Amino acid sequence: MNRTHIPAADRSSPSSTSEAGPGKPQRLGWVLLVLAVSQLMIVLDGTVVNVALPTAQLDLGFDTDQRQWVVTAYALAFGSLLLLGGRLADVWGRRTVFIAGLLGFAVSSAVGGAAVSFGMLVAGRAAQGAFGALLAPAALSLLSSMFTSPQERARAFGVFGAVAGGGAAIGLVLGGVLTEYTSWRWTLYINLFFAAAAAIGAVATIPADRVLGAKPKLDAAGAVLVSLGLVGLVYGLSTAAISGWDDPVTIVTLGVGAVLLVVFLVVEARVADPLLPPRVLADRNRGAAYLTAGLVSLALFSVFLFLTYYLQLLRGYTPLQTGLAFLPLPISIAITSVVIAPRTLPRLGAKALLVGGPLVAAAGLLLLNTISLTSSYWLTIVPALLVLGLGLGHVFSAAPNIATSSLDPRDLGVGSAMVNTSQQVGGAVGTAFLSAIAASTVTVYLRDHGTGAAAQAAAQLASYYAAYLTSVAILTVLAATTVFLLKSERRPSARTNQ
Numbered sequence: 001m002n003r004t005h006i007p008a009a010d011r012s013s014p015s016s017t018s019e020a021g022p023g024k025p026q027r028l029g030w031v032l033l034v035l036a037v038s039q040l041m042i043v044l045d046g047t048v049v050n051v052a053l054p055t056a057q058l059d060l061g062f063d064t065d066q067r068q069w070v071v072t073a074y075a076l077a078f079g080s081l082l083l084l085g086g087r088l089a090d091v092w093g094r095r096t097v098f099i100a101g102l103l104g105f106a107v108s109s110a111v112g113g114a115a116v117s118f119g120m121l122v123a124g125r126a127a128q129g130a131f132g133a134l135l136a137p138a139a140l141s142l143l144s145s146m147f148t149s150p151q152e153r154a155r156a157f158g159v160f161g162a163v164a165g166g167g168a169a170i171g172l173v174l175g176g177v178l179t180e181y182t183s184w185r186w187t188l189y190i191n192l193f194f195a196a197a198a199a200i201g202a203v204a205t206i207p208a209d210r211v212l213g214a215k216p217k218l219d220a221a222g223a224v225l226v227s228l229g230l231v232g233l234v235y236g237l238s239t240a241a242i243s244g245w246d247d248p249v250t251i252v253t254l255g256v257g258a259v260l261l262v263v264f265l266v267v268e269a270r271v272a273d274p275l276l277p278p279r280v281l282a283d284r285n286r287g288a289a290y291l292t293a294g295l296v297s298l299a300l301f302s303v304f305l306f307l308t309y310y311l312q313l314l315r316g317y318t319p320l321q322t323g324l325a326f327l328p329l330p331i332s333i334a335i336t337s338v339v340i341a342p343r344t345l346p347r348l349g350a351k352a353l354l355v356g357g358p359l360v361a362a363a364g365l366l367l368l369n370t371i372s373l374t375s376s377y378w379l380t381i382v383p384a385l386l387v388l389g390l391g392l393g394h395v396f397s398a399a400p401n402i403a404t405s406s407l408d409p410r411d412l413g414v415g416s417a418m419v420n421t422s423q424q425v426g427g428a429v430g431t432a433f434l435s436a437i438a439a440s441t442v443t444v445y446l447r448d449h450g451t452g453a454a455a456q457a458a459a460q461l462a463s464y465y466a467a468y469l470t471s472v473a474i475l476t477v478l479a480a481t482t483v484f485l486l487k488s489e490r491r492p493s494a495r496t497n498q
Contacts, residue, residue, distance in 0.1 A: 027205055031146055032156050034201035035139045036163050038102060041194040042132050043167030044174065045074065047304070049125070051175030051319045052184035059184065062118035072238050073122045077129025078136075079424040080230035084223045086137035086417025087275050090410060091218055093209030094142045097413075099202050101135030106195035113188035124188070137417035142206065144404035144412055153401055154342035161396030162337035164423075165389070166330025168304060173327065176320030222275035225264035232257025233425065240432040244439075279408065280415050285350075288486040289403035292354050294422035295478045296395045298430030299361060299471040303329070303388065305431060306438065306464045307368065307381070314373060314457060328382050332389025333396065340390075341397035350402050351486045355479045357394035362475040364388030369468045373457060402486075430471075437470055438463035 049056075053067055089097040108131055112124025140160070147156040178186040236254035239247060268274040281287060304326075311317040311325055345353055367384035375381065400419050407415040445459035 028146065028152065028156075030201060030205040031142075032159055034198050034205060035143050036159050037194055037198045037201070038098070038135055038139050039160060039163045040167050040170075041105065041191055041198070042136050043164055044171040044194075045128060045132070045191065047168045047171035048175040048178075048187045048190070049074075051172060051323065052179040052187045055179050055184040056121065060115065060118050060121060066118060068238070068242065069122050070125055072235070073126040074129040074132075075238065075424070075428065076231055076234055077126045078132045079129075079234040079421065079428065080227045081130055081133035082137060082417045082421045082424065083226050083230075083276055083414060085133035085135075086141070086414040086420075087218065087223070088134065089138040089141055089413030089416075094138050094145065094413060095202065095206045095209050097134050098138035098142060098206070099199055101131050101133075101138060102195045102199045102202065104131030105135060106192050106199075109188045109191035109195070113185040115185075128191075133417075136420045137413050140400060140404065140416035140419060141412040143400075144407070144416065145409070146206075150346060151342075153405070154345050154397075155338075157401040158337040158339075158342045158397045160337075160400065161341070161393065161398075162330075162334040164400075165300070165333035165337065165392050165396040168300075169323070169326040169330040172304075172308075172323035173320070174323075176318075176323045180320055217273040219268075219271055219273055219275040222264060222267055222271065225260050225267060226275060229257050229260030229264055230421070230425075232260060234428050237425075237428040237432040241435045245432075245436055276414055276418070277408075277411055280411050280418065283406060284485055284487055285406065286403050286415070288354060288482050289399045290418055290422045291485070292358065292395055292478060292482060293399045293403070293419055294426030294429075295474055296358060296361065296392060296399075297423040297426035298433075299358075299365065299475055300392060301427045301430040302434045302467050302471045303365070303368070303385075305434070306467050309460070310371060310464055314460060325377065325381065326385070328385040329389050332386045333393040336390050336393025337397040341394050344394065345398055345401070350398050351482070353394045353398040354402070354486055355482050357391045357398070358475040358479045358482075359391070361388050361391030361395070362472045362479075364391060365468045365472045365475070369465050369472075371461070371464070373461070434467040434470060438467045441466040 050071060053070060056070070057064070057067055085097070085101070105128055108124050108127035110124075112121055112128065115121035115124060143156055143160055144153075147153045174190070175187050178184075178190065232253045232255075234257075236250050236252075236257055239250045239253065243250060245251075264276075268276050269278055281290075307326070308322055311322045312319070317325060341353065364384050364387035367380070367387060371380055400416075403419045404412060404416055441463040442459045445462045446455060449455045449458065
């Protein structure tokens with residue numbers, strides 16, 4: 001059988017980390033724990049604060065129409081600065097940028113948690129996003145550079161994928177527990193413990209950066225263009241989810257963002273040290289991994305969004321009960337990523353995982369499409385989440401591995417950032433696009449069936465069905481595209497794997 005070759009990362013790079021030396025397996029285990037904790041902190045922050053927003057609003061006294069900015073400020077800063085953060089890891093050193101990101105994230109979380117006004121809370125969230133944009137690509141590039149054998153990489157990316165895929169659901173549970181039993185402020189303060197543990201662990205276990213050649217220069221023009229372009233794109237998509245695709249602000253910001261990103265690509269092809277070297281995007285396997293990461297995130301966000309609505313609005317679950325109801329998903333993702341995927345990846349190859357994973361996830365969404373107003377949680381929702389996690393776990397384990405495995409060592413930071421950027425943009429697109437489909441479905445249903453209470457509930461169900469079926473179609477097309485896009489290479493020899 002033809003299998004995709006996953007070569008080991010080259011360690012002779014600018015700002016590369018040295019080998020772990022004696023006791024390498026034990027040290028790498030601690031390194032993996034440190035990187036996983038940092039990734040968990042970042043992913044948690046995407047959802048843990050959401051549950052606490054109503055309580056924070058009452059405490060600080062801001063309006064409901066302002067509430068979205070607590071979420072949007074983080075997403076804007078994080079999504080727009082990821083590529084810059086990845087390049088800074090290449091220029092300044094991955095360990096240095098990783099630790100700086102941890103410390104900055106901790107301070108920003110403390111500012112947000114101590115907020116005495118709406119503006120202070122939003123500023124803290126924006127700063128969290130900015131430092132998260134340093135932290136996320138540095139962590140992934142460290143993972144790729146330090147775990148070099150196929151076996152090590154499969155295990156490490158499995159753990160990382162489990163955290164990336166399941167952390168958002170865990171955030172819903174943690175947010176509900178902290179808000180209900182302590183204070184909404186602890187949804188931010190909790191990051192101080194994560195960051196402190198990871199920073200201490202990084203100093204103790206990650207070797208200092210070594211410079212083995214000339215550092216690339218920082219492309220200032222490219223950094224400005226891509227950051228502003230991604231701001232326009234992410235903000236436009238966030239506006240579309242709230243105000244619709246025909247809103248003037250949505251149209252203008254999306255248009256400006258798209259133009260700036262096109263100009264950015266033109267500039268990158270002409271400068272000596274580009275922020276995003278064209279070679280990073282030219283590889284077909286890497287392109288397939290980026291595309292898969294983005295579109296699978298779209299599907300995952302649809303589950304979080306519409307299943308939350310279903311459980312709370314139609315079934316009467318509390319926020320904490322809703323978070324607990326999601327737990328089968330991160331459990332399934334974790335088991336798949338950590339136990340199953342590291343075994344299936346060497347045997348079946350990356351192509352099988354990146355084609356089969358989305359199809360299995362689509363099957364889980366089809367199971368969710370059978371929910372009704374009287375569905376059994378254990379007989380309908382739990383099986384759907386378990387199947388969904390089985391598919392997503394394979395993707396979250398394989399996609400970052402493939403995206404970073406054949407990168408030029410000088411580009412590990414920015415190449416890793418592209419994985420995060422794909423996921424962020426995919427999630428934002430999914431939220432906006434599927435929300436628009438759901439809203440139009442409700443409108444058509446109520447027009448045809450009246451506006452009574454029964455019709456309202458049925459219209460909501462119909463909107464969830466439309467969103468899930470759209471996600472199924474997207475994942476199916478993704479799998480078919482990946483068949484042609486992802487190259488199958490001969491199985492590497494034993495000598496290559498050493």
